[in-house]
Amino acid sequence: MKGIHVLLTYSLVLGLAMAVGSCSSSNASQIQEEPIPELVSYNFDIRPILSDKCSACHGPDANKREAGLRLDDSVTVFKALKEHPNAYALVPGKPELSEVFLRITTDDTTKMMPPKASHLKLSAREVDLIEKWIKQGAKYEKHWAFVAPKKPALPEVDQKEWVKNEIDYFVLHKMEQKDLSPNEEADKERLLKRVALDLNGLPPSLSQMDRFLADKSPKAYEKMVDELLRNPSYGEKMAVYWLDLARYADSHGYQDDGYRTQWPWRDWVIHALNKNMPYSQFVTWQLAGDLVPTTNPAQAKEQLLATGFNRNHKITEEGGVIQEEYRVSYVADRSDLFGKAFLGVTMECARCHDHKYDPITQKDYYQTFAFFNNVKEVGIESVIGGPETYAKKPLMEISNEDVKGILKFINKQDTSRLIVSVMSDLDTARVSTILKRGNYDAPGDVVLPAMPSVILPFAKNLPKNRLGLSKWLFDRNNPLTSRVFVNQMWQEFFGKGIVKTAGDFGMQGELPTNPELLDWLAVDFMEHGWNIKRLVKQMVMSATYRQSAKMSPEKLAKDPENIYLSRSSRSRINAEFVRDVVLSSSGLLVPMIGGPSVKPYQPPGLWEGATSGRGLLSMYVQDHGASLYRRGMYTLIKRTVPPPTMSIFDASNRDVCEVRRLKTNTPLQALVMMNDPTVLEASRVLAAKLLQENNQVSDKINKAFRMIVCRKPTEKEMGILTAYYSKELKKINLKQANKLLAVGEYPIPNQIDKQLLAALMRVVNTIYNLEETITRT
Template structure:
């Protein structure tokens, strides 16, 4: 009786709504217009994923009432608890239990349940009602459908686009009544480009040459010039080091030193040589399994030995070995496929169509490595790398591995991949526990993405072939999205590590598909893709924002203005060193230990090993690029951590962007910034010219543009004020910061005053912001 009354109330409610809304009913009053055609993928699935699938999704163990809503066949069948009713009846929301239960006034019947703390908005209810009215058509999740190259959209302003990217961006803007910004001025555009392609500010010569070049293709010429610069490989390597969780220590309690940096040298080399992305990844996944594999291809497999490794006594070896394999499997899912595969480690995925069995089928590809959970106790050079390993000889560094910056004749070993001679069996682990094996599984891939081709070998090389199969819907999309994120600050899919049901929908789905297919059609050419992005009119826009644009699109999702955000932690250091003339441009080699507050390592150590005490480096090592700073996982570099650098514990495809007072304190007090200010001040005072010219040059070197008259006047008056207030004793104390030799034959008070002024310029928001 209660169910009948509830049903009658619901039917009366729907009837009233339909009568009130007319033929094109939206099922309730709402000020927000619904789409003419409601899409399952873009309108309905996000609602189900957020509010329904935890109880009515892929995870059979958590499923309620036997109802599964993520598959059409299940959603349309008769209900287990009420065979006379159906969750969905195409075209008839008034007979669909889903709609009746989300609109009922009976709180005991309403879905989602009251105790879930979830609630549908009126717009979400209206969308579901209209979708059912239109036939309740299901679609395969957009990210699991192989991309097809769409036609370029029609736009009103046909004179604006400079390449194909711009047509897709402009179409979305015009739909929202927005217009793109004008092109940024040459100074700001060059700074943006140089920071994005090299991770370094432009030199004065680059600025002067670009300003003087009036040819129509002047900008494209600069792009080509920068792509040939060896610093390009260093800049591009940063996002890959995050993804590959590269670090210089093993990561657990003892956190001993490791020598994986030759693999980092290879990554830089591969980007500079423009190794196609399919080869770049295949060598890293399975270089050891390639026919007639070279030592370079074997070195590339260090990619999957960057994970944390224990050296503690008393651990259970098999527990940790399983953790290592799990890490590789999860990285493959998040970093290369852009899915949260790790959620199926203990049970079927709650939102995406990945079973626990499929998780361990993927796991099997990485489970045959000839390794142990614990190999040795922390100690000498033989523990810097773990088996399987390769040794890089002096001869190697002069020939096939000439890109490895081997600075001495000491033994150099790197952890790489290498499989057992016999196959190690793989089992589903109940609840993910290493000591609770279930059914045995064979290597395989999630069917929802792409079934594994039977002609591929069932090893990591076969997995690589599957990854770069043209039918694989994710590989190209995911990497294109990561690169878009690098240049625009936000991916086309914001959740760049999650293209699944719980991830954000793409802001420009057609553009993402066009870029993915185009990337594959042109041989997975990374430099070509970078050039496409940075030569677009979209990228070249000024970053200024009007009140109207801020109101319509506060996050700049529609890209009606240029990207504006703080640069990565490593590049802040690079900018400071480069602008002051201190930068050591040596590429590759071991990581270095620059200035760091005392006692950090000592306060978090077991007291054993090379990394128990922080022994700062000296000389040229202090002035290496930020990417070469030694990363001890248990105590990551504090300055870089404050600016949101990855601690490299796990695969990370997107860094957070925070804004805290600690960042200002770093820029004001970091010895590296103060030393750079001192050195640059000394150099400028040794040059001929007026004070105004010296301040202008400092501003140009740091901010990468000419100061305005007002800015220059403020800086001049600040300098004069400092000259009057700084005493000889204060000047001497100020100038002793850092280890770089003091400038000779320069008045100390004048140098200290100019140092203060330069430090102030370094502390401008614009200095460390891409505008």
């Protein structure tokens, strides 16, 4: 088997190398062959050229600007040039009189733009685009993301028989423009695994597989989607993305990195997602639940708990810090989170000066900052110690009576005091100012709460608090809120967003690959009450989603990055779900929802080597029993030393808001799957269960393969695995078997043949190590 793995690895590397080569060459030819559009758009055709080739010298940075010319400013660009009063950078309709066009087409190296020393050069297509744009009037446009979306008509397509819902019209239209055709629908086994992982974060059960394969009705797939959406695991799966965004962790961060008890807020998130709370309400309660009027005491307490979202940031517990410095950093964290998570705008770039690329001033930043600057908090409340430090004021206490009644969704497992950090404002508003150069001790002009007018003016009738901010956020004319969320959801189900830079819809972010689809989804989402489950079902029911992941050489050449979605995406599942797949398929998973975070197996000495030596988290004390077999999302996250296995699989350490995880492929990931105690224990436990069944070895291996990989093995695969079993059985003696089986705490059944168990364990472990096991295709 080792030889097979080496061969597979070599083939994969060779294939990737060929793919990279194809990407670079095909991209180059694609750029050259791309036709000039009928109507040239500043946003989608011209601004990217100016940004890449011209902005370094003629952009927003005044310190580096040459000749006083700013090409991204529609006000000054049509005025006479500072150094040549009789010349103009742009003359609408007349490229022959426009210095921009003359400079990019001249052969005179003293006048050529970009200058030769920059090593930048415009392609023939880029020159043609600029010429045509000038001929059409050189019209500048407001940045596309700052214009409220309008619902476009469904485009005309040729292959109407392929379409399942509205999404497919937009996707197919783009495909047909690029002379691409969609893949066939994925086979039922792979499609079921895909949708089960995407909606529940778990592999389908054997029962689900058998039922789905046997169901020949036209509604078979939709029935399975509805079943998965009803499963409580849906809330857990969807919550993982939200925990990244909300920077949830089980420690305060910084050097002491003491324990915190924010997990009841995590329980609320799962509960809210499972009951399909509208996105507008889901976010409003988290931003301003303490300010939302209600006469229902139960709802008031739930709303208050939801505001724990705003208190998930790092909090210091070190003595000797400057109170105001850290208090200001907490407020800035909430402001930056708001911009990135809900607006897709890099607000933090304007903390020290006006934003260099987006039309957001430093005043805009501190007006946003003012919404979060009125919390009853201090920079440091107390040094690390007992339970009173597990949450910082303002806080709420959750009683046993609360859990039995109004907060039944909280999984409180003991009678100890349970406190959570939440939001509560001062009675008198704290004065907010612009902080010069972003320094906490350099106050400037006083500012009042408001939002950048370039996005949407903050209406005078809105309260100048977090509730007013939420009303502004969900105003139907806000151009960003719905776009940003549907893009995040698209990223969850298609591998990357329609806007690839999910946290940056600004000038430096990627352009949407299908702007009409993005706008249609955004408006449709608002029109249907911000219904998250409806949006999710829309996406997974589309023909686009259901395609196979097969990649032909022609498609690889035409669209190496699958921008036009003529096949399904293929990617490794997220860190938490790698663990979930292993535990679920082996039968070890404890399906309990919520509750305190747990500490499973971890290499010794990690915490002890990176701690101040104080507090509950100074030493790693592993849990036992059922706590060893909880879902990955419940693994305790200590910010300074996050769970090593999850870090290797690119999980966030939850320091800051993260709306898009990077995906890597390293040898360490293979080593985890080969050596992690949880994977080895799961292999042993599943092998033991199979051995206790009265059937042939081939039946046991077949069943293991189906439970883990979620499809029936081929004849060739069965041949390799059964031969491997026979080989291991002959090789392993009792001493070797005992050593191999001595992993994990789950008991070995009495009277079981340990040599048979060790051999079958090796086979099961090999199946867990197949790339396909932890890959979503």
